[in-house]
Every structure is written in structure tokens, then in C-alpha cells.
Amino acid sequence: MPLIQLSGITKTYNQAMVPVRALDGIDLSIDKLEFTAIIGPSGSGKTTLLNIIGGLDQPTSGTIVIDGTDISSMRESDLVDFRLRHIGFVFQAYNLIPVLTAKENVEFIMLLQNVGRSEREQRSLELLQAVGLQDRTGSRPSELSGGQQQRVAVARALASHPSFVLADEPTANLDSQSAISLLELMEHLNHQYGMTFVFATHDARVIQRAHRVVTIEDGKIKSDRKNATV
């Protein structure tokens, strides 16, 4: 059974009373351990698709099943809980809590899950070590570089033991070196820990390293190919 299964997904927005179809009959399956990039030009529906996969938005029609659970008609409060327990998020602008240290940012997700203090502390330190920031656990986001902040964001995404990590343009704000380093880290987590990654991206470096590239245009899947270069 695929980890993520989208069937006949449509999403229509009513902008100024004119319906705009952002997604038009998307069928997509993503298996565990995949390292998938969703690409497409601006306005293609890439972000809408990512929001729907991430449970941040609900489709107008169609079903989305994640890890065996149909979330397409889930109540808002249940979706929040589902996101907390099944999906890790990495955002373009890192979106760390600026008043917390790197360790506290990672711990925060586990706090929302009511994980005990000692387990929180231990896991946050392990994750920061896994992303190579064991010596910056007490640093606030403002004291870290963009690349380091995004690494903390990756550690935070993994903190909740998610089924997969959804990364929205994770390298867009990073310089080349940091971007490559981050991609290597994600690949490592994919190989070493079996973590599934789904990216929305424009970045050629990400596309080049993705195992699978799904191209969206005008709300439809234009192509879905395995990446031969990987």
C-alpha cells in the first residue's frame, strides 16, 4: 500500500466569484522511502497539491489517503492532530521560533505531542547530532546561518516520528554550499533512517537529486518520471 495515495483530487477556488481550478483530477501515489520532487511553474498548482498532501488544505473532490487514513474529509481539529503525528514540515523560510534555542525548537513538537521531558531532551539532542548541529544546541535562530537554521527545521520535522517529511522549497533561501549540504543531509536521512521526503521545488539541484520527479502544469500531472541521473 502506498504511503500517500491521491485519487481524483480537484481543488477549486472562488476568486472574485470566478471559480479557478487549481488542481484538476490528480492521481498520485508515493511509496515509503521515496525521495520525490514535485515541480512546475508558478501557478501550476504545486503549492496547492503540497498543502493537500500536508493536510493544510482540503480538496474540493477526490480522496487522499495517508498511511491508510483517509484525510480528505477529516475535521479541522482531527487534521491538526494528524499533521502533528504523521507529517514533518520543512518550510522555505525555516520558520523556527525565534525566542527558542535550536534544542527547544526541536523539543517543541514533542511538547505538543505530550512527550515526557527526558525523552524530549534526549531525542532533540540526537536529532541535532544527526543534522550536524550538536555544538549549536543552545543557539537561537538569529545566531545560526540560513543553512544551519534549515538543518534545525529538518531536525524539528523529524522530532515527531512522522510518516514522511514535506519540504516546501527548502533550498530556496540558501546559498549553493548550504543547499548541497542540506540535500546531502536529507539523502542521508532517506537512506540511513528510511525517511520519505516530498519536495515542492524549482531548484535544479533538488530536481537532480530527487529519485522521482512529478511535473505539474495547469493543475494536472504533466509527467511523472524516475530520475535516471540518481
Place this chain on the structure above:
Amino acid sequence: MLFRIAWKNVWRSKRRSGIVIAAIAIGLWGGLFASGVFEGMMEATVNSAIERELTHIQVHRAGFRDDRSISMIIPGADSVIGYVRHLPGVYAVTGRCILDGMASSPTTSQGVRIKGVDPHDEESATSLRKEIVQGFYIDTAKVNTVLIGRKLAEKLEVRLRSKIVLTFQGADGTLIYGAFRVEGIFESNSSQYDQTNVYVLRRDLFALLGSPMIHEIGVRLSSELFVPAVQRSISEKFPALEVMNWGELAPELKLFLESVDLIMNIFLGIILTALLFGITNTMLMSVLDRVREFGMLMAVGMKRRQVFVMVMTETVLLSLTGGAAGMILGGGTIMYLRRTGIDLSMFAEGMAHFGFSRILFPTIHFATFPILTLMIIVTALLAAIYPAIKVIQLRPASAIRTYL
């Protein structure tokens, strides 16, 4: 950790939080100071009335307050005084012969209440001796001496050693005249009182009346706390007599004192209501600056209820910080001025007309602080509602992509 995040968020924009904290602190400082002055003024007025002549408890023959005729004497006054003197909490007891009459000088006359007192007992029970500003207190060795208020002295155009004539009705209805020499002039906080009351030796009045007669027994207690017990004890022992405490004797004073707290709480409430809008504005700016962050929090699994509580907590912490600063400032100012006093001599005449002291000692009840803390929390919660609702109305998907 939510509490810690909220606390850290308060200090995220130090300048913005600092301004609103300063506004709350200064507002409360001003409110508390005004409250302290007003409470001090009312407390001084009540204490002054008790010390001047009211005492804590007065005993009369039933109906005396409606019919102040000479015949309304307290039967067996000496035994009543003897009994009261030995009750626990009683500091002093004074028996007074009270007659309404006229004080006349060669130039004019003034209606007065003539109080025949035992100088020693009256000195213990009231502040009369301390209020002498010219001349001397009543001397038992002298005959027919009188203490008059400064205002009466001015009205009658008399000075120390001048003679005035006191006229009053005897028990049989005849007019009795007595010439008295001004031995001392007193000045209390109330100019009205000073103009309408004179003190003479009780013995001199008894001589003019032909027999001893006590109309009023004033009881001064070592503490206000003894009032109910002493009042009850006298009433039970002498059921035919009318035993009233100061609050019953001067209900307007009691009402003033009781309403001070209410008025001051309303006053502070008005200040806090004004501050409420400032707090709302600050919190609104704060949350609008963090739309993306709130979007992230909700996206990763923070429930809207938790986000709401976090904004509320931030607002309460911000407001309580300002509130604590205001209470420390206000309480400190009142404590300092309670020691030094505020000299209001420049308004002395107007103050005296209303029975207020020239030196004001601000005071504040300890109970004000928990009430005020509660009011601040309520204000903060009200102020936070709008910003918190704005936050929980955000859609995480779009909030995450908001760039300000």
C-alpha cells in the same frame, strides 16, 4: 514551555513592550496615588471626627438625638461610666453635660453647643487639648473659664482673657446666664465645628444648673476592632440607654469611608479601560508581525485553542509586568508619603471647611492590591480577545507564506 514561550515573546520587541508596560505602570501609579490620597483624606476625616468629639461609642438616654432638651439626662451616669471604664478595649470615658445655647460678646452673638466636661477625661478621650492654638487647656483650679474655637473667636471678635456670656435654658425653662473668661482657643480640622462648640468645666455648668446632669458619655477604644463587643456589652447591661457607634452617629462618614474603595476601584477601572485599548493595539501589532510564525505553529500541529491561550498568556504577562511596576511605584510612593505627609497648607481654609487635615497622609488598603491584580488580568484578557481571535482565524497554508 508554552508559558516560557509566551514570556519570551513579551520581550521580543523590547521597545514596543516597554512602551505599553510603561503606560500601564504610569497609569496605575497615578491611579494608586490618587486612590491613596483620597483614602488617606477620608480616613483622616473619620479619625479626626472620632478624635475631636465623636469617640468610638456614645451613650445617651433613649431619644436624646431627637430631643436635646436639658431633661434628657442619663440616669445613674456615674455607674454607667464606672461600668464602661472597666470593659476590655476601653481606653477612656468622658461624661458630658450638653446644652444648646448662645455665646455673646459685646459685639455679636452666635448659637453654640455648650459642652461641660471633666478636663482630664475629655483630654484622654478626645484630641481637644492638642487642638489648643492659643492660651491654655481648661484649668480645674479656675472658675468659669471657657475654651472656644478660633472661628468663634473671630466671629465674636474676642481674644484670650476676653469675657463672653453663655446663655442657656435651665431645667425649669428659665434662662440662665453665665460670664466665662476665654482661657484657650482651639482649632480643629473643621472650621464649622470650631464656630459652634465651646467647652467649659462640667462643675461650673452644674453650679449654674443647680444639679449635676450628664447627657452624653463618650467612649474611646484602643482599637476600632473593640467597637462591636463594647457596644453590645453596654447595650445589654443598660437596655434603656441608646448606645451607638461612630458609624451610626455619623452615617455620612461611614458611607464615605465604605464608598471610597468602591469609588477608587471604579476610578482604577476607568484607567485600565483606557489602557485596554493600548494593550490591544500592541498585541495586535505583535501578532500581525508574527503571522508566518503562527501559520507554522498551526501547520505543525499546534491547536487553535493552544495558540489562543498563548496569545492570552502573553497579554496577561505583559499587562501584569506593567501592573506590578505600577503597584510597586504607587505603593512605594504612598508608603513614602505616609511617613512624610503631604502639606496642603495652601488649601488650608478650603480643607478645614470640609473637615480635612492640612497634612495629608495617603494610605492604601492591602486588599487593593489583589483586587487590582485581578482587574489587570481581566483587562488583559479582554484586550487579548481581538488579537487572539485574529490569530486563530489564520489559515496555516496561507499564513506560512506571508512575508511582511
